[in-house]
Amino acid sequence: MSYRATLDFLLYDWLAADTLVARERFADHSRETFDSVLDTCERLARDKFAPFNRRADTEEPWFDGQKVHLPESSHAAAAAYAETGMLAAAQDYEVGGMQLPCVVQMAANSFFSKAGIGVGGAAMLTSGNANLLMVHGTRLQQEVFARNEFAGRFSGTMCLSEPQAGSSLSDITTRATPDGTDFERDPLGPRYRLRGNKMWISNGEHELTENIVHLVLAKIPGPDGRLIPGTRGISLFIVPKWLVDTQGQLTGERNDVALAGLNHKLGYRGIPNTLLNFGEGRFPVRPESADGSTGAGAIGYLVGRPHEGLACMFHMMNEARIAVGLGATMLGYAGYEASLDYAKARPQGRPVGPGGKDPTAPQVPIIRHADVKRMLLAQKAYCEGALALELYCARLVDELRTGPAEGAADVALLLDVLTPVAKSWPSEWCLEANSLAIQVHGGYGYTRDFPVEQYWRDNRLNMIHEGTHGIQALDLLGRKVVMQGGRGLELVVARMRESADRARAVPALERHAAALDDAVRQLVAATRAAWATGVPDEALANATPYLQAFGHVAIAWMWLNVAIRSAALLDGATDADADARRGRLAACAYFFAYELPRIGAWLGVVASRDATCRTMQESWF
């Protein structure tokens, strides 16, 4: 099946995205308008992104001391993407948006991730940045910054980490001090001077757009001049690379934000990753300021209220986490497609017959070997299962935004619980899919003449950025499944059981229904056992195996839903569709036979609160 056919099935046959047009916000839309967006993105990804994916890797961004260079093809791709209007896909018409459902937006963006994750800039960062301002910014901040980001004139970043503070955001030391006595009267927002270093900033410096809008976490010192410990002291600022007036026009003043260096990465190289120095005086700006400053200090405008910056940033981070999961999924899918093509074309070996092999028979394409089919089925099960989860989460976002108000709290909670899984599971398993894609290619897969080694390198980032695997695990077991007395877990479990109930009515799926029920039972029991002593240390020592198990159960649940729908549609299908449905049923069977049983090993240590890791001593290593 083509990817598009798979996407259409998930989007329409399974998630019934076309029924969203009954809602007021999407009333101008139809299946046709959705399809037209998908068509455009599919075509653009094929023409402007895919051909340049390798180039984005080999022509790594470089800095000549003045500016960062990217291949011309990346400039062209970024411009073409901006022209589609996809940067504002989900926004209101009145700000230039398309009022697309989130699930359609994600589906449309998936083509670009698959074609070239690092080509054409990190559009997701620009959208996410602007979307955040539409929620937390002032009207003028929205007009000056967000609208220009949606239009593709400006791009956006998120500046959280510092060299000494990655996972531990509470330890950031970037300071923001009021800029002059009139600092509160700037129309763009309370004006501060920022000083500090930000690390791992994707798209932190480039020439793809006229301006770069940095969203920066920094601490406003207390009355004693000291930084407030913990996350309570964190505030959020807009720090543009070039200062702008209230019309959004560049004033020509370079803000004091300097590129300290580019990080040289293993993969994901099309997107420059930077260390930025804020306010070190490299670009003195407005030295005539009332405080008599030398012009050192990057000018930034407060977003939202002081000390509430992290909550605002999480608006962007949750969106980013689902986007990371989708990116990981599509990298996996790209490898699956490449290895499927290779396996159909490459002759090698012969099937084993009852009498062994007949060396005089011609070689067969490797797709006929059971072990190669296993590697392809695993990739299909990982990538399509992950895609189902990402789209399911996107569909929940639509439900939250446009669904009935009375269910909204539950939907929000469900989404909260699923977010760390949606981020982490594809990061781990679609990476494994990429490794299998290499393996299917044999020695050829290990060369740079085939695309699969790059997918594998690119994908390795996803378990690290936007909160590492370990951080997602603590979020899931330490917060999400216990908050509101465990209501989030209850909601997920109820939906899983409901799926199992429906599957029980389908003869081909009865066994899977029972397996999912049993898995859910194990998961719930392990959650309880982990917290049985109430000691966080003991519960959380095995948070990562818990996250892994939770993810596998969630994907089994997705596959069961997909299988229910596929089985229902199998009757009376045309041949090609029937094949696709049988393929989905086989992938579901693969997942239940080969994958779901893995949870036993993971949940075993969770349920017993195994102390091996927790009690290991440094000197014993």
Added chain:
Amino acid sequence: MSYRATLDFLLYDWLAADTLVARERFADHSRETFDSVLDTCERLARDKFAPFNRRADTEEPWFDGQKVHLPESSHAAAAAYAETGMLAAAQDYEVGGMQLPCVVQMAANSFFSKAGIGVGGAAMLTSGNANLLMVHGTRLQQEVFARNEFAGRFSGTMCLSEPQAGSSLSDITTRATPDGTDFERDPLGPRYRLRGNKMWISNGEHELTENIVHLVLAKIPGPDGRLIPGTRGISLFIVPKWLVDTQGQLTGERNDVALAGLNHKLGYRGIPNTLLNFGEGRFPVRPESADGSTGAGAIGYLVGRPHEGLACMFHMMNEARIAVGLGATMLGYAGYEASLDYAKARPQGRPVGPGGKDPTAPQVPIIRHADVKRMLLAQKAYCEGALALELYCARLVDELRTGPAEGAADVALLLDVLTPVAKSWPSEWCLEANSLAIQVHGGYGYTRDFPVEQYWRDNRLNMIHEGTHGIQALDLLGRKVVMQGGRGLELVVARMRESADRARAVPALERHAAALDDAVRQLVAATRAAWATGVPDEALANATPYLQAFGHVAIAWMWLNVAIRSAALLDGATDADADARRGRLAACAYFFAYELPRIGAWLGVVASRDATCRTMQESWF
């Protein structure tokens, strides 16, 4: 613990390698002579290999049309290695060897793999090539070729694969035809002309040595001029890059072997990987030959008997497979060391106390977090467990060569069964260790400023070369555990049960003993169930999960042995030694709690002869 301390423990405390000096072949040796070899290799690896590992990656081999260039540091490292005499470590004194036990040789070589797997040429290939000739070559072939390889004047390759024949060796099409009517009277061996292309040839072209000795598989056409199908038609030839006289001196004649191109790899870049054209007339040689030829055709000398080349080559391949396993292990170990150092030095976050985290407390080194300890323990368990298995296999080689004759057949069989596991398990799990090493480093691990990303890239090759994972799996389940009526499996199982029996007497290990017993029972049952119908297709469809499970059981067995010894030594130890022993007991506990339970999922599909993969149709993907 330092790696050396770990190695010393495994070598002496556990495998009692020093007791081998009681055997005649090793009578001149002592623990002191063994240690002195280890000291030399450790020092050389530190000084001549480790500092240049990154350079071997970034200054990839390149071809100027005449010769292949490698960094000067790789030349220096190759020369320094040759000077140690390690190329002939296991050979007889009379051919310039050191008569070292295999287990000591492997231990000594491990330092080089850890310091720079691609620095200084693939010495293992040269040794393996020469060792093969010492078994299958004529006396003159040994003197002319093997001895110069042992001395480091010549290097060696193994030329098996062709562009159209990788895993399927029976499909090679390189032809060897008699070179003139006097072809049988050449003192160097029956002389043939070879014509064909060989792919994936490591070290196939370079200037590290005076000459390159290619060992080439080719087919001698039958009387009808056609190639014999299958592996029966395969013969083995020595094809030197430069022709030599019977004294081993270069005659100045370039043989007709031409570099067609270098493969550009994901990793393992220090070793040039080549496509070689044999006999295409690029370097016409001896055109005055009696058959009136134009000089096209590479001159090669038959090794052993016609049509028995594959059996000869397997002599080299089995050795190579254990060496690949050791290389994978040491790449894993290098990452473990790097991430352990990083985890001790990097402050980030705080422990979770009963009342949550105290943001005013200073950050702690990340090694104090349970999840980081988990990632380090996993690496330790994978890499030290794999190292134990490799050394155990090497010890079996010594047993086979110098042990009592009456047990030799069993030892050989045991080694046969363990070889695919020794090759594949570290290739999979020490690669996973490298991924965890990246994860411990966070974002820094994804940059090329830290060594761990290179280890991960380098290690990815090991599941592919020297027989892919899938090929090893077929070898294990399709041949090794069933040959001689399953006697090989019986032997392994008996040794595993014996270890469990001994562990049962150690209170701290009782639970592990029971777990190993149970795992062995599952493994045996699954083996039987896989073959219950006697249909190879059904049994072998899940050969890879079987290989994975077998490997995990084997490593659990290794850990139990290591733990028995560690527990016994724990009394009365000095502090540092006691810490190391506690660490090993913890790693053993980790393996039994977190890893061994994985076998359930793998063996489940083996035992049920799950048909999902086997029956999947191409059109369903």
